[in-house]
Amino acid sequence: METKTSSSLTLNEEKDLRESLKRCSQETVDAAIAYRKYGEYEPVPTIVVGIIERYLEPEVRDKIKDCTEETRLYEDFGIDSLTMVETVMLVEETLNISIPNEDLRELRTVGDVKTFIDCKIRGIPVPRKPRRIPVEEVAAAMPHQDPFLFLREVTLSENEAEASYRISGSEFFLEGHFKDDPVFPGSLMLEALGQLAVFYLVKSDHAGLEGNVDHKKVLANSCDGIRFHRICRPDDTLDMKIKVKRIRAPLATFEGSISCNGERVAIAEEITLAFAFEE
Amino acid sequence: MRRVVVSGIGFVTSIGNDQPTVLANLRNLRHGIELFPDFASEKIPVKVVGTIKDFDTSSYDAEDWSYPSEYRLKQELLRSLSPHGLYAYCALMQAIEDAALTEDEISDVSTGLYTASGGSMSMIYRHLDLMNRKGVLRCPPKGIIASVAGTLNFNLVAHFKIRGSSSGFVSACSSSGHALGFAFNEIATGRQQRVLVVGAEDCNVESILPFAGMRLLSLSRDPDRASIPFDKNRNGFVGTGGAAAMILEDEECALLRGVDPYARFKGWGQASDGYHVAISHPEGEGLRVAMEQALKFSEVSRADIDYVNAHATSTLTGDLSEILALKEVFHNGRYRPAISSTKALTGHGISLASIMEAGFSVLTIKREFMPGSAGIEILEPEADGLNIIRETQERVAKTVMSNSSGFGGSNVSLIFEKI
Numbered sequence: 001m002e003t004k005t006s007s008s009l010t011l012n013e014e015k016d017l018r019e020s021l022k023r024c025s026q027e028t029v030d031a032a033i034a035y036r037k038y039g040e041y042e043p044v045p046t047i048v049v050g051i052i053e054r055y056l057e058p059e060v061r062d063k064i065k066d067c068t069e070e071t072r073l074y075e076d077f078g079i080d081s082l083t084m085v086e087t088v089m090l091v092e093e094t095l096n097i098s099i100p101n102e103d104l105r106e107l108r109t110v111g112d113v114k115t116f117i118d119c120k121i122r123g124i125p126v127p128r129k130p131r132r133i134p135v136e137e138v139a140a141a142m143p144h145q146d147p148f149l150f151l152r153e154v155t156l157s158e159n160e161a162e163a164s165y166r167i168s169g170s171e172f173f174l175e176g177h178f179k180d181d182p183v184f185p186g187s188l189m190l191e192a193l194g195q196l197a198v199f200y201l202v203k204s205d206h207a208g209l210e211g212n213v214d215h216k217k218v219l220a221n222s223c224d225g226i227r228f229h230r231i232c233r234p235d236d237t238l239d240m241k242i243k244v245k246r247i248r249a250p251l252a253t254f255e256g257s258i259s260c261n262g263e264r265v266a267i268a269e270e271i272t273l274a275f276a277f278e279e
Numbered sequence: 280m281r282r283v284v285v286s287g288i289g290f291v292t293s294i295g296n297d298q299p300t301v302l303a304n305l306r307n308l309r310h311g312i313e314l315f316p317d318f319a320s321e322k323i324p325v326k327v328v329g330t331i332k333d334f335d336t337s338s339y340d341a342e343d344w345s346y347p348s349e350y351r352l353k354q355e356l357l358r359s360l361s362p363h364g365l366y367a368y369c370a371l372m373q374a375i376e377d378a379a380l381t382e383d384e385i386s387d388v389s390t391g392l393y394t395a396s397g398g399s400m401s402m403i404y405r406h407l408d409l410m411n412r413k414g415v416l417r418c419p420p421k422g423i424i425a426s427v428a429g430t431l432n433f434n435l436v437a438h439f440k441i442r443g444s445s446s447g448f449v450s451a452c453s454s455s456g457h458a459l460g461f462a463f464n465e466i467a468t469g470r471q472q473r474v475l476v477v478g479a480e481d482c483n484v485e486s487i488l489p490f491a492g493m494r495l496l497s498l499s500r501d502p503d504r505a506s507i508p509f510d511k512n513r514n515g516f517v518g519t520g521g522a523a524a525m526i527l528e529d530e531e532c533a534l535l536r537g538v539d540p541y542a543r544f545k546g547w548g549q550a551s552d553g554y555h556v557a558i559s560h561p562e563g564e565g566l567r568v569a570m571e572q573a574l575k576f577s578e579v580s581r582a583d584i585d586y587v588n589a590h591a592t593s594t595l596t597g598d599l600s601e602i603l604a605l606k607e608v609f610h611n612g613r614y615r616p617a618i619s620s621t622k623a624l625t626g627h628g629i630s631l632a633s634i635m636e637a638g639f640s641v642l643t644i645k646r647e648f649m650p651g652s653a654g655i656e657i658l659e660p661e662a663d664g665l666n667i668i669r670e671t672q673e674r675v676a677k678t679v680m681s682n683s684s685g686f687g688g689s690n691v692s693l694i695f696e697k698i
């Protein structure tokens with residue numbers, strides 16, 4: 001990434017910039033020149049919104065005035081992916097930055113674009129958006145499998161992961177836990193949280209993980225501060241969440257919680273796993 | 280075999296951007312050739328072009344273009360078009376309206392779209408220049424789809440939501456003849472009920488001037504005496520661009536929809552010279568075979584041809600080889616169809632030429648006249664024995680042949696007849 005905050009803008013560069021922005025509002029052009037001349041961050045959102053506006057069809061152009069951070073570029077403004085590339089390219093050229101292709105796919109709302117550009121020019125990392133990982137990908141990444149995998153779709157964020165597990169009632173252990181009275185075992189709730197933590201270690205790009213964690217080499221180390229608040233039965237859905245407390249190889253510690261229909265089910269203040277990287 | 284008819288046509292040509300204007304200019308032999316401002320420089324020896332009126336696509340920036348107000352294109356679409364993409368869109372809109380096709384009929388698996396163009400030299404040049412100046416990742420993202428051969432079908436298939444067969448044809452000056460021919464095959468064999476066909480070319484410095492290097496362009500400064508096919512003193516062709524569109528349709532299907540077709544597309548033939556990359560065969564061998572094939576597959580006798588819209592572009596060797604081919608096919612004057620080249624009026628439209636002239640041919644049939652071959656002062660002596668008409672004749676042409684020949688010696692002959 002190139003960042004440019006110096007006040008160098010040659011006459012020719014200014015001419016090219018004005019030419020490239022000729023279909024943008026005067027406000028946008030002025031903001032762009034102020035940014036390039038004096039490295040001021042304040043006008044950047046104006047520039048970004050002004051460039052998005054330039055690529056909108058006249059009949060939707062008015063919508064830009066009422067747009068919020070959540071306004072979606074594709075669905076609400078009707079721009080297609082190539083137009084999105086055109087938009088980003090003009091932003092790149094105007095702000096003198098480069099945006100990698102893989103980052104483009106993440107930009108879906110006006111807010112995404114503003115945040116992304118803001119982080120880029122300030123040279124700070126862009127917060128990662130949660131990723132939804134489908135069950136097939138989860139199953140492929142895990143050392144566990146049915147009938148002992150308690151994860152389905154997982155949502156992976158920067159410092160946490162969430163997953164849900166619906167108790168079907170046909171789980172083999174419910175036959176005996178308890179006889180004629182199926183209750184999901186508390187020990188397996190801890191197991192499920194542990195599995196979510198394993199998945200986080202394998203898939204996350206957390207800064208504390210300098211290599212790829214070998215999924216065959218993650219083992220339970222300790223659990224502390226465990227409390228159960230209610231029991232869960234078939235047809236209940238366990239909403240699980242783990243949050244990183246610290247990761248320092250070879251140990252990773254998480255805080256875990258489970259709820260069901262918004263009610264607190266279980267809490268583990270610390271779940272610690274031991275892990276090793278792939279060789 | 281299913282019968283095929285022409286149920287709609289559309290034009291953006293040097294002699295008019297709508298059917299009534301084109302018809303009037305064809306009948307009255309008014310040409311569309313002018314001194315071209317972009318050729319004003321003294322360094323450029325070529326001076327005239329068959330210009331497209333009421334369109335301004337001279338800017339490299341598509342959003343600066345102007346075009347007749349009856350059309351309305353989204354900026355997003357414009358940015359992925361080259362000048363000839365805009366012409367093609369407008370011609371196709373006319374043809375669709377003319378054939379009274381609904382959006383549902385167009386976006387149906389039984390409807391295809393074939394296109395012909397050589398791509399846009401000016402857009403390719405512009406985009407590569409930007410790539411070189413601004414860097415590879417700052418190339419306009421729509422640069423490719425707006426410029427390379429294929430730009431017409433990429434854009435039009437997506438825009439009109441075509442779901443049937445689609446393809447682009449590149450065989451130089453016979454391209455749109457091939458597009459029509461293969462569209463005919465799709466319908467005749469029942470694979471499609473209708474195919475929209477459009478041929479188009481840019482009309483600017485980059486699309487026309489490179490032909491000067493081959494010494495193929497007329498250097499005449501007089502718009503009235505530049506494109507003079509079959510004249511003894513012809514000295515090269517006059518470039519033009521624009522677009523022509525045609526809706527080909529299964530006859531039964533068209534009649535069920537209640538349209539009144541222009542003509543029946545009887546059949547077509549093609550053959551290649553196997554001779555030279557750019558010069559036509561001296562005896563017109565490939566074109567002769569193409570005409571024979573067209574007659575054979577259309578089940579039409581040479582005696583039945585009333586009018587031939589010749590390819591004749593006003594070059595020395597090209598016109599001569601077509602004259603010799605026509606003499607062979609029509610048995611040295613034993614059969615005497617009226618012959619003319621409408622390129623005297625329009626100039627030569629490269630990929631667009633064949634479908635533009637096919638459009639003129641079906642107008643000829645429907646409106647019952649035969650346009651004369653304008654601009655002939657002294658007839659090429661070799662043409663003696665052929666019935667080259669110099670004035671428009673107000674009589675019925677029941678069966679019409681339209682010829683096209685392109686680089687590499689590709690030749691197409693199309694046959695239309697009155698319904």
